[in-house]
Amino acid sequence: MFDTSRQLPADRLRYDRATAHLDAPFAVVDLDAFDANAAALERRAAGKPLRVASKSLRCRALLDRALAREGFSGVMAFTLREALWLARSGIEDVLVAYPSADRASYAELAADPKLAGAVTVMVDDPAQLALIDAAREGGAEEVRVCLELDASLHLLGGRVRIGARRSPLHSPAEVAELARRVEARPGFRVVGLMAYEAQVAGVGDAVPGRPLRSRAVRLMQQAARRELATRRDAVVRAVRAVCPGLEFVNGGGTGSVQHTAAEPAVTEVAAGSGLYVPRLFDNYRSFTGTPAALFAAPVVRRPGVGVVTVLGGGYPASGVAGADRLPQPYLPEGLRYDPQEGPGEVQTPLLGPPADDLLLGDRVWFRHAKSGELCERFDALHLIEGDRVRETVPTYRGEGHTFL
Template sequence: SAFAELAADPKLAGAVTVMVDDHAQLELIDASRAGGREEIRVCLELDTSLRMLGGRVRIGALRSPLRSPAQLAELARSVARRPGFRLVGLMAYEGHVAGVGDALAGRPLRSRAIRLMQSAARKELAVRRAEVVRAVRAVAPDLEFVNGGGTGSVQHTAAETAVTEIAAGSGLYVPRLFDNYTSFTGRPAALFAQPVVRRPGVGVVTVLGGGYPASGAAGADRSPVPYLPEGLRYDAQEGAGEVQTPLLGSPADDLLIGDKVWFRHAKAGELCERFDALDLIEGDRITASVPTYRGEGQTFL
């Protein structure tokens, strides 16, 4: 598989850390390795989900099956016993806290419920994450990192002494899903532009493409939104399309063929999946252009 081949690629020795949560993954990687290759760096993943009502209710991403300190320690021992493998880290990302907005416009009751859930999740996870880290460090004292948190939980996760690093990169772009946080306020920092290619009638322009949905449960919140000029909206019958995207509103009458309409994406990662470079702007000047991993010719997923 691509997972095993990437982990065993000698050109990437020392540069790649593979995340595992199952003995079968170790077997798969081992079977792909050739003799004499560099050691494989391994990170274990913890299931951070919140369980309630005796486990009948589960809130959180369906990621790792490893939940208890004993389970993580058992897999850590398996890594330690396997020649050519070294346990270097622990991933414990609480997406249901860090990646879920708690201030949904027009939905006060749901927002309140999300805040109550996240408060309970933070308290439970802080205790369990510390216990897991102690259990894993008993097997691998030289653990290099314990990763947790995200944009929506930085201030809470940073208070946990068991966590050594927090990945909060998406928030730097401030995509539209980050408009719904009480703990985080930012200014949109990443936009993409589509040219006007048709003017079908009064109050309508059509731009080229733009149908770039974000991952997650399908819904209106997963689509990019027209941002500039202000006042444009999607046509309810077409939405954002692969080939064309009609936009309605009085600002359309001021747009000419070739003019640009600027959009905000729902997420940050998908924006970089679509384009090969990001132009960095200061004031009214492009000061640099940096490649995304797509622009560097990489395809990981």
């Protein structure tokens, strides 16, 4: 949920003062909020290490800031090419959260002892092993493998599925069988298990104005947590019987940290969005966060009473298209989109009483709907501490990388 104790006019004044020397549009991260969110995630994890999800940050300086904290250990990357880049930069533990078909990157991985020791790839199908072998180009390094368990909730004999469509491996027997096949194949070793409970970690359970839906989501999530905890424990035991050297069992996400961390079978929890706290995470009862990542758009027109127009702003998030995927006009409070235009590619009209107090060149501050996707729009993040910009750091895009 959103931290309602924040003094938003004071935050706006602080952000405006800190960035007065900058020309908008630009993006910022409030370091005080970032650190407070990191501490809150650590408390929720209750001593279990947090693996930071890089797709939610997409900025090496902020990855390093999170990893410097005692409660964070390791990175969860979103592509293999990104994982190799992070490993070359000195990060020694990178789990790729999704299977890859990047043959060139597999060849690099299999040929480099340092990369092979630092990077773990995701597998949920024997065909992926064949793809990796075909891409080795003579590289003989052992490839570290993590197996992904389907964490979705199956009801009515599997006719109803609730959760993300990810791995085809649902039962302990299915995961253990793939573990046997990996272990029997030269050049591979199973080191980890992963299960992402999207129906718990990625679905808000306190949607404003929708009490019945919110109640239904909470009931579903309670059932999903119980079912997965039992099944995950059985999967871990089945895989350990095949792979006694299993190093980690990863689960969760920002929305389920405390629940996933409470499972004895889980050794680490993934989190990333909870550091920036984008608008999609306002509808969760399980935690309260402080928005840390924002972007500013300049007022460039005043078309009439109660209306201003800002430059740009049309940065929708991925997922099912809808109003919840749009950026949120955040500061000053009380602005809203024109329903006939919405946020535009080049300009965005905004309506509401605060518009009459805005002058040409003033900033309107926005929150993105999702976390790291903001960094695909900007090549730098201005890191604010108090009422000054402490440092300006490149995003992935600013370092010349757009991995997806």
